[in-house]
Each structure stands twice: as C-alpha cells, then as structure tokens.
Amino acid sequence: MDALSPEREDTWLRMEDPSAIGSARRIATALAEDRRFGEEHAGQVAVAVSEAASNLVKHATMGTMLVRPHPSSRESIEVISIDHGPGMADTVGPIRDGYSTAGTLGIGLGAITRLSDAYDIYSRPGKGTVLTMRFTAKNAPPAESRSCGLYRPVGDEIVSGDAFAVEDTGRTVTAVMCDGLGHGVAAAEASREAVRVFREDPEGTPLAIVERVHRALGHTRGGALAVVHVDRTTGSVRYAGVGNISGWICHYEGRQGMTSVPGIAGHKARSLREFQYDLPPHGVVVLHSDGLTERWDLAAYPGLLTHTSPVIAGTLLRDSAIRRDDACVLAIRTEP
Known part of the structure; x- marks a missing residue:
C-alpha cells in the first residue's frame, strides 16, 4: 500500500533572481545524496533542476518551484515548476536536440527530459507552464504518480492550516483533506490531528472516518473535512464531508x-451523510480547500485530464488559489 502525505512542510521557492537557481540546485543535490543516488546520478539531478530553475528566472512570470522528497517513495525526488507565462504552443518540439527556442521556456527541455526518470509538461500560450520531474535512485521501483497533493500557507505563515493524506492500494484509494479553521499553527494542529486519526484506520468507509475524526477534533479549533473513497475497478466514488472542502469528479465533458x-x-x-457517485472512464477526482476558488473551468484547459496528477494539481493551484487563505489541492487519477 502506498501512503501519500507530506512528512514536512513543502517549501515553494520564488524563482525571481539567479540566487534562486542555486537554492533549488542545493536542495535537489542534498535530497539525491540523502537517497544514495551516487555522485553521477546526483549530478544529473542537479543539472536538470538547474535547467528548469534557470528557465523560470530568465523567461517566466511569477515562477515558483517545489523540490521535495516524493510523498509516496523514500527513494525518489519530485520537482514541480510552475509559472504564469508566456507559455508554449508546442511542448514536443523543444525536447528534440537542435530545436531552438531562444527567449522562451523551451530552452533546456531536451536536457530535462533526458536526465529525469519521468516528466510531464502542460503549457498554454499566455497562460503559463507546469513542468514536473521525478528522479528515482538506481534499482529502486518507480514512484507512483496517480495521486498528488499540493499545498501552500497564506502570506508569510510558515505552516499551512490545510493538510491531506492518501492511502492507495492500486485498486482503491482513500483520501482525507482537512482545512483547519483560520490559519497558522492552531489551524495546522487541527488538520494534522485529522490526518493522524485517519492514519490509524484508513480502511473504514468515508462516513465512519468522518465521524471518527469529528469526535477527535473536539479539543482543537476544528475545521472543514472531507473523505473520499475511489474504487478504480468498479468505477464508483463514495464521499462524506463537513464544511467547505470542495470535491469534484472531473471528466472530458465537465x-x-x-x-x-x-x-x-x-x-x-x-446529519453526517455519505454519498455515492459513478466514476466515468478516465475520470479524475479533485479535492481542494476553500483557498482555491470553485470557479475553475475544465474547458479552459484542453487536454489537462490526460496529464499526470502532479500537473493537474499544479495547474489548479496556480490558477485557482487566488484567495488570501491557505490553499490545498489533491488530484487522484483513476488510470496511470
């Protein structure tokens, strides 16, 4: 069973000046060395991350980068690069050797794709680009990327009041998301307690888990809470929630x-209740806190649902986390 939950606060780097390139490279190198990648492999990670970071600093608008241990594998590193422009109409051409894209984000994509163990990219002209990379230690099994959760604290807060956790068996996936009331340390205490209680017994029904977490949060300030259970083999979704966590079943028609x-x-x-829904083929389940607006429209993102969960989550976080609040989004794919 794969467990997906951050072990520490994710730190987003603002890619605004050349010094940020060095910061991203140092974080990536340290993670690679900690996972015993070997000197040559760690050097490849450093080069790929530096290329992506340099692209953001030189050509992007409001670029940010997350370099973190992969949440579902202790032997992998995940890198997520996000910007608000200029975007690219063609993300295939820049990967080819000899392709020139001077002055655009395409520079360095060939090296990035060759040096990473897995990558994905989604870009729209004038909207921006989301690039994800994964690096795995030699001889280690590849990390799964069918589920991805991202979060960020509001303003200058050092902790997020939002939290999530996922238990994925391959056939089924159960996830919890909690948005602690307010923000800061007290909100984080509530959401982390929700995750802890979920971890104790993630095999129950969504309603049973919500009832258990609801009782456990009485000594905290509480918050919004949702639990979803996705059965990939039967194509069904069960959901229970309290408050304003938003849960969506996304498909090609809406x-x-x-x-x-x-x-x-x-x-x-x-009146806690559990609801059941049909899951369309190729559907994607999305949960997010109210730090993201509900007004996002899949029609504005042609082809997005064919991409990996880190790209889906990163795109929604970039464009919909516009409120002054902690923000958290979780994307669950039903297929690899």
Missing part, C-alpha cells in the same frame, strides 16, 4: 460536484 453537509468538524456537524 465536472460533477460532491456534497458536503454544513458544519465545523470537531464542533458542529449535523
């Missing part, structure tokens, strides 16, 4: 919202 009941987990939650 999206369907999932129902939460009003209240605050840990304090006021009446």
